[in-house]
Amino acid sequence: EVQLVESGGGLVQPGGSLRLSCAVSGITVSGNYLTWVRQAPGKGLEWVSVIYSDGTTYYAASVKGRFTIARDISKNTLYLQMDTLRAEDTAVYYCARDRFGEVDLDYWGQGTLVTVSS
Amino acid sequence: QSVLTQSPSASGTPGQRVTISCSGSSSNIGKNYVYWYQQLPGTAPKLLIYRDNQRPSGVPDRFSGSKSGTSASLAISGLRSEDEADYYCAAWDDSRSGLFGGGTKLTV
Numbered sequence: 421e422v423q424l425v426e427s428g429g430g431l432v433q434p435g436g437s438l439r440l441s442c443a444v445s446g447i448t449v450s451g452n453y454l455t456w457v458r459q460a461p462g463k464g465l466e467w468v469s470v471i472y473s474d475g476t477t478y479y480a481a482s483v484k485g486r487f488t489i490a491r492d493i494s495k496n497t498l499y500l501q502m503d504t505l506r507a508e509d510t511a512v513y514y515c516a517r518d519r520f521g522e523v524d525l526d527y528w529g530q531g532t533l534v535t536v537s538s
Numbered sequence: 539q540s541v542l543t544q545s546p547s548a549s550g551t552p553g554q555r556v557t558i559s560c561s562g563s564s565s566n567i568g569k570n571y572v573y574w575y576q577q578l579p580g581t582a583p584k585l586l587i588y589r590d591n592q593r594p595s596g597v598p599d600r601f602s603g604s605k606s607g608t609s610a611s612l613a614i615s616g617l618r619s620e621d622e623a624d625y626y627c628a629a630w631d632d633s634r635s636g637l638f639g640g641g642t643k644l645t646v
Contacts, residue, residue: 455636457583465575465583465626467636478634514582522630523573523637526594528582 422446422527424498424515429532436505436536442498442515442529449491453518454498455525456489458511458534468513469500472521483509505536541566542627542639549645555615558642560627562608566637572610573628574603577641583626587612614644622646 428440456468469479469489488501516525543561550556574587587603627639
């Protein structure tokens with residue numbers, strides 16, 4: 421059974437940093453495309469970033485240069501390092517497996533809430 | 539404002555057929571596959587349609603997807619109360635990023 425479990429969310433001040441984790445089981449992070457998607461309170465879904473099985477990464481324009489997606493193969497865990505956080509980054513962050521690397525998200529985590537506020 | 543455009547709301551009565559549309563451009567829908575997601579209140583999104591018109595195992599055949607040019611549609615026939623949810627289209631863009639539509643809230 422494939423499971424993705426996010427953690428690391430919380431309250432952070434504007435300009436601060438936070439690292440989200442996504443513990444993956446049932447599949448390997450090294451052999452799959454993995455994505456972060458976020459959803460601001462009461463708003464729609466926003467694609468954030470993807471890491472391919474070969475390590476290639478892509479980012480949404482809204483987070484490029486501030487967020488970094490990474491993986492630890494030994495821990496089978498996906499990460500999202502978020503720096504220089506802004507109020508508009510407040511959202512529930514989901515990790516998901518992207519089956520074909522084209523926003524084909526067939527397995528999702530339950531999400532973790534990040535609140536950026538002073 | 540999303541690059542993929544969806545109507546904010548749709549509605550229907552039980553048993554009816556409703557269609558939700560998604561409009562994009564030549565750099566996304568016009569060139570890449572379209573995906574549809576259903577999000578029930580308080581839950582993570584669920585993949586409903588992949589590669590324009592394919593249904594994952596377990597998704598009822600009441601749900602169908604289609605695409606023409608730079609637009610795509612999700613059709614739900616035999617509407618049920620449990621279909622009341624938010625629906626999102628998605629596609630990869632040539633700018634090397636994923637895109638979601640703004641979402642359509644379906645009321646049954």
